[in-house]
Amino acid sequence: MLNKGTITARELASRFGVSTRTIYRDIDMLSSSGVPVYMNKGNGGGIHILENYTLNRAIFSERESKNLLMAVKTLQATQYPELDIALEKMGAIFKNASNHDWVEVDFSPWASSPNEKNKFNDIKRAMLERNVIRFEYVNGEGHRSSRLAEPEKLIFKNNAWYLVAFCRQHQEHRTFRISRLKKLDILAENFEKKVLPKPRVEEWNTAPQSLTPLKLCFKAQVINRVYDYFDDSFLIPNDDGSLTLVAEFPEDEWLYSYILSFGSSVEVIEPEYMRKIIAERIRQALQLYEL
Known part of the structure; x- marks a missing residue:
């Protein structure tokens, strides 16, 4: 109307x-x-x-209408059915809704193939239509396995998407990180929805981990990466433009890989034994390139 x-x-x-x-x-x-x-x-x-x-004058403030539009636009990134129609109707409610191209949400990572974006949409479609999916999965230890699964739920946690699905090989619900899900196929077979228990998370180590106090110094040219992960409360600016990070971390392979990914732009200040571990890993890497 x-x-x-x-x-x-x-x-x-x-x-x-x-x-x-x-x-x-x-x-x-x-x-x-x-x-x-x-x-x-x-x-x-x-x-x-x-x-x-417009209804927003009677019910919604301008900020509320923009927040609502952003929420719908974000959901639109999943290509959820009929959201384009919903946005069109919102254009009638909020006169400025036609100008909603100021936000775009894409779940595929940078430098990924078009299939990476299609993978998320295929999983979403399989969930809505209750189709069994087949895929290969690379777990946290790097082991690859073939799976048949019944997709139940999508979870966004810690900057990553996860799929909760009933794994037919293990006859229980498992949680899979979508970025490690390969060669996805949607089968014609349908499944009945099961009671969804608290899932077993394959990507997260549920065993208690002790935390290691750590002090790192990052050079100015990589500060943008540091701010992607850490709040200001953990960062100490230095006079030369560098940043010192003081925080506690679970000491595992991810931590070593994260530190090494900065190359010569980071220095481990404390603890001393970790300095030696990083130095030894750098020596091992250099051996691969020695003539």
Whole structure:
């Protein structure tokens, strides 16, 4: 109605599957609640709302309307069915909704193939249509295995997407990191939804881990990467433009790989034994390139 301008009671009744009497009653209720809706009789008449009126003036603030648009636009990145229609309808409610191209959400990483983006959408489609999926999976230890699974739920946690699915090989629900899911196929076979327990997370080490106090000094040229992961409260600016990070970490392979990924742009200050571990790993890497 907001998009069309003027519409008849008969058209509204047909659109919503109710009687014209119900439409007239609803119009009276809207009018009494302060919505400027009017009815004109005769040829060319009908029901219309005062020009330039938008619901956000009565219900939503400008900031709230923008937040709502952003939420729907974010969900649109999953190509969820009929969201384009929803955005079109919101364009009638919020007059500035047509200008919603200021945000784009893409779940595929940089430098990835188009199939990486399709993988997320294929999983979403398999979930909605309850299709069994087949894929190869590389777990946290680097082991590759073939799986048949019933996709149940998507989880976004710690900057990564995970799939909760019933794994037929292990006959229990498992959680898989989507970026490590390879060669995905959607099968024609359908499945019945099961009771979803608290999932076993294959990517997360559920065993308690002790934390190691760590002090790292990052050079200025890599500060942007440091801010991607750490809050200001963990960072100490230095006079030369570098940053010192003071925090506690689980000491595992990820931590060593993360430190080494900065090359000569990071120095382990403390603890001393970790300096020696990093130095030894660098020596081992150099051996690969010695002539």
